[in-house]
Ligand code: ARG
């Protein structure tokens with residue numbers, strides 16, 4: 354009798370066991386990285402996020418951040434589990450409403466295993482409930498969460514998200530955002546896009562920010578502190594929201610004299626790059642001790658010390674140029690950083706010429722002449738600098754030089770058509786240097802392989818003939834003379 358009862362059960366178990374391996378074979382764990390050789394663990398495999406909804410609460414006094422992230426994503430493969438990049442303490446994860454198990458792994462991986470495997474092509478909703486003190490967290494021995502006397506800031510490249518929200522942390526996976534942060538009354542929360550509303554209740558004020566265009570994770574910023582917020586609209590119709598820490602001391606005037614020109618400079622850049630791609634612009638200056646700026650989408654991050662020598666409109670031009678080159682058109686992988694920094698630097702050169710402080714050709718000649726052939730400057734390949742040299746001077750200066758060489762090779766008509774056409778061609782998407790070369794060849798009708806190779810991919814100083822407009826003539830004339838704009842231009846370099 355026992356046998357006869359057990360036998361069907363065993364059969365059922367056997368068929369179940371057959372079924373499980375079949376499903377496990379097609380549903381496998383998602384990769385812990387998106388596949389960027391510069392940063393193998395950044396981003397994740399198997400899904401694509403379309404929207405982040407962050408509903409948070411922050412306490413400046415204790416640096417405690419808590420809340421929920423609701424993430425909308427689509428599966429790009431059959432998954433048994435997937436990763437998010439995150440450092441704070443997670444108390445619950447739900448996938449499509451059902452509690453999922455989770456664990457941490459590597460430097461910044463949150464591994465989520467849903468109750469049911471996820472099929473390619475389906476959409477999921479992930480809710481992550483979390484809390485933590487971001488300043489106590491680090492990965493690879495560093496932190497990009499900047500505490501200030503009155504709050505904190507998340508703004509860094511290529512990583513800043515891990516300290517404040519779970520994400521697929523790579524520019525390849527862009528998404529829209531609602532960032533809602535409650536802070537004590539008298540304190541402000543600044544983020545990207547438009548301020549939809551604020552609401553005060555029981556001693557705290559909630560700021561609801563919306564970014565309605567795709568945004569890379571590293572371009573998503575949060576600043577909490579005591580700010581003075583200014584609003585205006587550019588002549589061309591772009592709404593501008595700026596914020597200044599109330600604690601900028603002697604740098605306050607120069608910061609405002611720079612950043613209050615955002616509307617004017619957005620309109621000026623539109624003449625070269627086409628319509629401004631977002632529905633808000635602006636910048637903010639928290640009272641950090643950092644020394645760099647970052648093109649955080651629609652709301653540029655600036656450091657107070659960048660204004661210690663007076664206003665710098667060139668720096669603002671650099672960061673605003675990134676809104677087209679870097680933010681709307683993002684990188685396919687970090688090795689393509691020239692598409693961001695080369696063009697943002699070249700925009701400064703155009704501004705210098707506009708201001709009568711040195712033409713783009715004079716700047717190119719100066720960069721070329723100021724680095725002798727044995728200068729290690731030339732060993733950095735702007736087209737593939739490696740992660741350790743991603744923000745090297747060469748990526749900016751030799752990067753802009755390469756753009757002047759391109760201009761001289763294709764002529765002004767084709768060059769300015771490329772400069773304006775490219776942000777349209779890949780608006781809100783991702784692109785590589787190879788894509789850019791193909792586009793420049795299409796627009797100019799010229800074959801540009803050798804030019805790109807010499808200026809971007811060879812670790813040696815190119816011959817000057819390739820640079821000078823008419824065989825070394827302009828080059829010889831101005832070489833060695835530092836253009837008046839130079840000091841303001843280099844102040845925008847990322848390594849500062
Ligand atoms: N993309 C920034 C800029 O050139 C550079 C940021 C570099 N990051 C840093 N932590 N220094 O505007």
Ligand code: ZN
Nearest residue numbers: 671693694697
């Ligand atoms: Zn830049």
